[in-house]
Amino acid sequence: MARWEPGARERLEQAALELFGEQGFADTTVPQIAARAGLTTRTFFRHFADKREVLFAGEDDVPQLVAGYLAQAPADETPMQLIARGLPVMATRLFDGRRDQLQNRHRVVAQDDGLRERDLHKRAALSDQIRAAFQARGVDPLTSTLTAELAVTVMHTSLTRWLARNDDRALADIVTDTLTALRTLASDV
Template sequence: MGRWDPDAQGRLERAALELFAEQGFAETTVPQITKRAGLTTRTFFRYFADKREVLFSGEDDMRMALAEIIRAAPPGLSPMNLIEHGLNTAATTIFEPRFQDFRSWRAVVATDEGLRERELRKQQLMTETVVAALRERGLDEQTADLIARLAGLVLQRAIARWVEQPIANQRLVVFIHESLSQLRSIVSPASTAPLS
């Protein structure tokens, strides 16, 4: 393939993920990535500051997509229904079409402390984005923050279980539903009765 291929960024991302999976993140170099992608090192640095950023390049788009999902949710949803609607929509539109990519991505991130720290920062930025979108819907700061953090925890737990599958036998929405059902059972009125 020519180096002016219009999907240069995608080719670099795929090549990097393949190499990270094959030989490890620390052992993979930028020249190896560009060679695998059939591109130049100069092209790599046009898209990414370093090899770590290959793994986090789509996070701005993902945050914008999550905010739009919240903005477009039907009016009048209760906080729990809003969480469920948002998570189900994100699962079907953002995550489920890219099962293998997310599975490979999580496996690579789990191998490196610096990548795990970067993932925590990504999660915090996502929470801030969701809080802002919830505030636009009229929720107060504390409620928006609590809902955003709950949604993030449910999503992370569901994704962790989803990508444990070798192939996507169960859809992500199934794991989201299970996590939300467990959350509802924990916070049900019966569970809040005073201890005697």
């Protein structure tokens, strides 16, 4: 057997999501996922630490993307300008063209307490990483914390709205709408 199967990772992801949807996350085993993908269990473990990681591995490069974006941004851009420019770019790069897959993932995560807590944990960790990246730019701690929380909230809210739709509106446009709603809300005192 070849040590490297072309497209193995994607086939495993696809097989896992199918099986989680059909028979539930808890009742699905790694050998079943590997068999559905036409691969071996060993190949599965070359790509993922466990079946849970199939659902979360896609987010692993987000902190690096964010850090790279902030490192090359003009020094005089304000935190909110950075978010307004960066979030639609991230949306397109990370999620566009993957809505069906993300909808399936969303349904699986929503049905399992442990997966929901893992999701919240990943979101909190991402917020921490964004906060640190803003502080590294010289932004004060309070503004860095709030900016990071706003960025994660806007992206998460937009993703949820996008996944609930059935038309072909781009996620980036929904992100822009959410940012506008946030600005209107926050300035209204």
